[in-house]
Amino acid sequence: MDPAKRASVGARSDVREDARRDASSDSQLEDQVKDWLRYGEDLGLGPYYRDRAPLQVIAEATTAPLEPRDVATPSNISAAAPVAASATAPAVMAAVAPGRAPAAPINVAPSSASQKAATMAAMKTPPVAPSSTILPAAAAPSLFEAIDRVAGDSLPRIREDIGDCTRCKLHKGRTNIVFGVGNPKAELVFVGEGPGHDEDLKGEPFVGRAGKLLTQMIEAMGLRREDVYIANVVKCRPPENRLPEKDEISTCLPFLMRQLDVIKPKVICCLGSCSSQTLLQTTQGISKFRGEWFDFRGAKLIATYHPAYLLRNPPAKSEVWKDLQKVMAVLGLQPKKR
Numbered sequence: 290m291d292p293a294k295r296a297s298v299g300a301r302s303d304v305r306e307d308a309r310r311d312a313s314s315d316s317q318l319e320d321q322v323k324d325w326l327r328y329g330e331d332l333g334l335g336p337y338y339r340d341r342a343p344l345q346v347i348a349e350a351t352t353a354p355l356e357p358r359d360v361a362t363p364s365n366i367s368a369a370a371p372v373a374a375s376a377t378a379p380a381v382m383a384a385v386a387p388g389r390a391p392a393a394p395i396n397v398a399p400s401s402a403s404q405k406a407a408t409m410a411a412m413k414t415p416p417v418a419p420s421s422t423i424l425p426a427a428a429a430p431s432l433f434e435a436i437d438r439v440a441g442d443s444l445p446r447i448r449e450d451i452g453d454c455t456r457c458k459l460h461k462g463r464t465n466i467v468f469g470v471g472n473p474k475a476e477l478v479f480v481g482e483g484p485g486h487d488e489d490l491k492g493e494p495f496v497g498r499a500g501k502l503l504t505q506m507i508e509a510m511g512l513r514r515e516d517v518y519i520a521n522v523v524k525c526r527p528p529e530n531r532l533p534e535k536d537e538i539s540t541c542l543p544f545l546m547r548q549l550d551v552i553k554p555k556v557i558c559c560l561g562s563c564s565s566q567t568l569l570q571t572t573q574g575i576s577k578f579r580g581e582w583f584d585f586r587g588a589k590l591i592a593t594y595h596p597a598y599l600l601r602n603p604p605a606k607s608e609v610w611k612d613l614q615k616v617m618a619v620l621g622l623q624p625k626k627r
């Protein structure tokens with residue numbers, strides 16, 4: 290073949306190869322986007338995705354760009370005067386870092402072709418260092434607003450609706466459903482991940498070692514355990530204390546939402562990555578947003594490290610105490626006198 294023809298054939302095959310590679314990388318990205326969408330659908334977020342206007346991220350004076358997040362709106366009450374920190378820190382809290390590995394992505398999923406293209410472009414862009422200030426502006430009702438509120442709901446009715454639940458595979462290994470415990474009119478609700486061994490046996494959340502530490506934390510805030518309400522993202526124990534899986538979370542979450550709607554707490558304190566990432570719909574590590582305030586379904590939500598994490602990392606207690614002091618400032622609580 291003459292050289293010019295060979296060059297032109299070569300160039301065409303290079304172009305075809307480039308096009309094939311582009312198509313394959315686009316189809317990989319598309320698969321990823323589809324996975325995200327499927328995950329959102331699993332969580333019952335479909336209507337939410339479809340309703341949402343594009344995110345408007347408000348940049349604060351931070352050095353790093355913000356990672357897009359989708360639902361919660363940090364409120365300005367982080368400026369509320371905190372209770373004086375270290376001087377009053379009880380021994381239990383005197384001596385915090387991220388909890389367990391992030392759950393599966395619950396990120397924004399695109400609904401239109403242009404949103405999809407934007408998401409795919411963003412996925413091609415190398416990730417930027419996340420900021421410690423997360424300021425997504427929800428231009429539409431939050432995800433959980435999209436979960437219907439049940440008229441005339443009550444805790445007993447929710448428990449009755451759960452029944453002897455077999456909705457997800459966690460029922461196979463459970464001894465007891467761990468519904469939640471505490472004051473049905475609590476101003477403060479703690480949300481953990483899921484029952485462990487002791488909780489499964491007793492049917493009550495946070496009664497094991499981590500639970501004892503939680504009780505001490507509550508008392509350090511000048512409250513009793515029975516003053517607050519304590520619940521988990523999932524109500525049955527995951528085998529081997531593994532993280533709850535996305536289908537388990539999406540099955541159980543509506544019951545937690547109903548509990549929160551009935552209790553109407555002023556403050557929701559998420560303990561650890563699982564509950565905070567689930568309620569805030571983010572994959573971001575908890576260390577990036579713990580201690581920040583978010584508006585959540587009429588309540589103020591704050592995330593802090595899980596007591597089980599504190600058992601492994603006692604120095605992290607000081608960070609948790611700072612977070613709890615913010616809660617105390619909002620609820621007008623004084624720390625327990627020693």
Ligand code: URA
Nearest residue numbers: 481482483484494495
């Ligand atoms: N850890 C949790 O997240 N919840 C419990 O109820 C117990 C331990």
